Amino acid sequence: MIEKMKFSQKKEAEKNVLIIRDEIDRVLTHARIASDAAAHLLAGQCDAATQTGIRKIVATTPDIRTVSLLRGNEIYCSSVFGAQYFRLAAQSTPPAGFSLMDGNALTPYRSLLIYHAVHAGKSVMVGIDGYYLQYKLKINDRRTDYQMTLNGLTLNAAGQVLTHRDPTASLRYFSPEYQYQISANPVAPVSPNLLLKDIWHEEKSGVFLTFLLSALLSTFTSKTLSQRNTLLFMLEKALDKNELIPFIQPIIEAESGNTVGGEVLMRWKHPQRGHIPPDQFIPLAEQNGLITRITQSGLRHVADALNSAGIIPARDMTLFFNVSAADFINHDLLEECREFRRKTPLSGWQIGLEITEREPVEDTHVAQALCKRLDALGVQISIDDFGTGNSNYRYLMQFRPHYIKIDKVFTSGIETDASKEAIVRNIIAIAQDMRCMTIAEGVETASQKEKLAEMGATHFQGFFFSKPVEIATFFQNTRNPLP
Incomplete structure (x- = not known):
């Protein structure tokens, strides 16, 4: 039985390797297309x-993060920094x-793939965020680890x-x-659940099944009880x-100093454990299909609070709710926004949706219709943390946002960092060209x-x-401009 499971696992890995190879080939083809276009x-x-x-080119070509033009080893024009010059060290210039x-230098802790095409002393360098390749390698197969090898890395x-x-990889394609390689290495070749499923569907051996169920019952009960303490x-x-x-x-309007909206951030205070940070439970929710429930909870909580308080602001206020890729696979989000409208008719409170950068929103017919x-x-759309993760130029074309949020990684220390200043100036210029507004995040000082x-x-x-405040406090603060 175990040998049959191993054979089945190998067949599944072979199929997945080919899927991954085809997907990554498509990404690399997009890099060539972008280079040829530039x-x-x-x-x-x-x-x-x-x-x-x-x-x-960056905005209209899938998967592309940056395009740069070079003379020798000197970048003289780029989609991020514009006309600023950067000289690359010989050992840093990609072949x-x-x-x-x-x-x-821009994202020192994020992998990336570079396509460098040389044309008679000048060259085009196309950057692909490693996140796109990493996402392809995370195919839905928890029993096998997949890796991509290119030029020795x-x-x-x-x-x-x-x-x-990995020298132990069982498959290499x-x-x-x-000329790159995809390898597959089993990390969980056998599990009781998979063995049980195989027995049930193929052997239908009642005696052995009964024995196996009784053997697993205590383990299952123990895990179920301990699970109650998991996050x-x-x-x-x-x-x-x-x-x-x-x-x-x-969110403060720069020109007037008035509060014109706010970002809704869900907080969790556990009865026994106290405050649990969002960076612990939000990724967990995304990985386990709970993130849409958090979105729904935020919309319903705020709508009920506004309805109960009966506050009509002196000016229109836009409240932004974070949404992720999972919210764009059906029309549940639309129904939640309609329900918000029904609960707060003609109140001056507007809905905004911030599209987060963690998982890519596929440009499907369902997403387009939504x-x-x-x-x-x-409903107003905002691209969160522009320039990081999946929040890139493609999103500008896909969503035609009302707002672009400038991530705090770029605004922190902007007074003295010329590179960050160049990036932010380009983001603001792009927003102005697209007739949308910018929200600078992470503002902590008057000089910023x-x-x-x-x-x-x-x-x-x-x-x-x-700082983020409770709803009642926010209502009170909206009556007066903040300093």
């Missing part, structure tokens, strides 16, 4: 038309073709770039077109009991605020103005 721009200077051209890297499903490949189990119960409560961090109906309902205002940021969010 080649004609090498003939000119890094003027406004060239910068618009390379940003359009022609595809290369894996464990990070760069290996990328695993955790996003790490290793200088060696090469890409004939791009996932507690989170499910917390959602059932409405223990997660919304806090709101104000976005159109949300727009018709008056002044610098960002001078650069053209339209809105602020951060501890300089207020």
